Amino acid sequence: MPDLTAAASAETAPSDAILEARGLFKTLGGNRVLDSVDLSIGRGRVKVLIGPSGAGKSTLLQCLNFLMPPDSGHILLEGREVDKRSKKELCAFRQQVGMIFQDFNLFDHLSALENVRVALIKVKGLSKLEATERAVAELARVGLKDKATLYPANLSGGQKQRVAIARALAMDPKVMLLDEPTSALDPELIGEVLAVIRDLAQGGMTMIMATHQISFSASLADEFLFMDKGRVVEHGSPAELLGRGSSSRTQAFCAKISELTGEAGDGAAGECRL
Amino acid sequence: MSTPYLEFLRAELAPGLMEGLWVSVLVIVPSALLGVLIGLTAGVLRVYGPTPVRKITEAYVSLFRGTPLVVQVFFWYFALPYIKIAGWSLVLDPIEASILAFGMCSGAYQSEYIRGGLNSIKRGQIRAALALGMTTRQAVLNIVLPQAFRRALPGCGNEIIYLIKYSSLASIITVNELTGTATTIAKNTWRNIEVFCTLGVYYLVLVTLAGWILHLIEDALSVPGFERPRT
Ligand SMILES: Nc1ncnc2c1ncn2[C@@H]1O[C@H](COP(=O)(O)OP(=O)(O)O)[C@@H](O)[C@H]1O
Ligand SMILES: [Mg+2]
Numbered sequence: 001m002p003d004l005t006a007a008a009s010a011e012t013a014p015s016d017a018i019l020e021a022r023g024l025f026k027t028l029g030g031n032r033v034l035d036s037v038d039l040s041i042g043r044g045r046v047k048v049l050i051g052p053s054g055a056g057k058s059t060l061l062q063c064l065n066f067l068m069p070p071d072s073g074h075i076l077l078e079g080r081e082v083d084k085r086s087k088k089e090l091c092a093f094r095q096q097v098g099m100i101f102q103d104f105n106l107f108d109h110l111s112a113l114e115n116v117r118v119a120l121i122k123v124k125g126l127s128k129l130e131a132t133e134r135a136v137a138e139l140a141r142v143g144l145k146d147k148a149t150l151y152p153a154n155l156s157g158g159q160k161q162r163v164a165i166a167r168a169l170a171m172d173p174k175v176m177l178l179d180e181p182t183s184a185l186d187p188e189l190i191g192e193v194l195a196v197i198r199d200l201a202q203g204g205m206t207m208i209m210a211t212h213q214i215s216f217s218a219s220l221a222d223e224f225l226f227m228d229k230g231r232v233v234e235h236g237s238p239a240e241l242l243g244r245g246s247s248s249r250t251q252a253f254c255a256k257i258s259e260l261t262g263e264a265g266d267g268a269a270g271e272c273r274l
Numbered sequence: 275m276s277t278p279y280l281e282f283l284r285a286e287l288a289p290g291l292m293e294g295l296w297v298s299v300l301v302i303v304p305s306a307l308l309g310v311l312i313g314l315t316a317g318v319l320r321v322y323g324p325t326p327v328r329k330i331t332e333a334y335v336s337l338f339r340g341t342p343l344v345v346q347v348f349f350w351y352f353a354l355p356y357i358k359i360a361g362w363s364l365v366l367d368p369i370e371a372s373i374l375a376f377g378m379c380s381g382a383y384q385s386e387y388i389r390g391g392l393n394s395i396k397r398g399q400i401r402a403a404l405a406l407g408m409t410t411r412q413a414v415l416n417i418v419l420p421q422a423f424r425r426a427l428p429g430c431g432n433e434i435i436y437l438i439k440y441s442s443l444a445s446i447i448t449v450n451e452l453t454g455t456a457t458t459i460a461k462n463t464w465r466n467i468e469v470f471c472t473l474g475v476y477y478l479v480l481v482t483l484a485g486w487i488l489h490l491i492e493d494a495l496s497v498p499g500f501e502r503p504r505t
Contacts, residue, residue, distance in 0.1 A: 094406070101398060107399055107403070109420050109499070
């Protein structure tokens, strides 16, 4: 597939890459969890990480904002390398990279509003009033204006994840990393979170998302990256990898997922055969 | 013969114990504050400190939990003046020595509850805070500690209640707090049973009051997910 490499190399041109990772390695407990991973994403692009459990998707996402420092490799934001030894630079960098976790990680002692507001006050230095206005606006954006005073203990999983998204958006990130944002949700709650993510993508947000929601992400993604054993083993547009007649590992993996989950409501099996 | 109990209480015992009560409060309140402060610091260091600091705090906790409080009280009062650093030594009056002894001992126990509270907060919340651009310090202060404190509060409260009772040990280094005063009155009047039963009631009232205050604090800090367990 020569067109794939052409697309990939065009994207690594420094001009349009917002976030770029070069040669990431990570070893955990004696296992090579990331094995020379390169990645580059342009403004407004959506890349989706798929692959079996344990492939290293979460590790990659956490290395991308140094929540887990890679053993070696370079991370560049808008062409500038991030110096992980400078705490100040690291904090400034992380503000610009929003992160969404599988298990939400809301601050349990703070209301939805306070969850969104706290970093605006403590990190961005906004006044309480400004921060509150912004937080209300972000909660409204994810459809939770009327839940602002509720605490995580009283929110559903889908609502918690939407608060987490609002919290990340309030920091005006240049790129968002999403680690299986719907995997911890009951099936009936997945839709409301996917709808918010779709809105974000359509609004031009740059995103890297690990997910098992194949058909949903096929409809959003510019590129699928298939990971296995710490490497990106295939990449390409969803149509190329999942299209009729494709013999890609991505295709085989997606077919297996949709078979297992019977992703009927989502129509994954259908779209896998595009 | 001797005056009836109520007359004895009104004329002699209550006025005496009232003076002792103020001294007790003067010892208990600063000791409790010192204990909570030390406990918070030691608890945080034990969980987030660099290894050498962690080892030192662990040693502090083992030492103060592993030796009798009487020994510690005697140490601060009698032995401390003999320890000279650069020609200087610290001589504490009995009340100061008691406050230091109780605060240090209480802090060792408090740090256990604080550590438990800290460890009960999922690491994911720290990661979320860091991902928003907070420093580790901001994450610990704004996210972890407020939750850990709520989780630790019942244990810390219990420790303060113990402290109220073991503050009676101050009497052995001549502090005339409740127990010291009661002992003197008992010796002078030979009315041991009445004096010490009354003393017990005073402590019971103190402990009950402290329990109420702690519940008020717990309720004030209560948010959904962090309610005080109701029995
Ligand atoms: N703290 C750790 N110590 C040792 N191995 C780990 C640790 N965290 C993750 N791993 C291993 O790293 C591999 C990749 O994990 P992860 O990035 O979570 O994969 P994925 O998100 O794709 O399921 C797995 O094999 C996992 O067992
Ligand atoms: Mg994962």
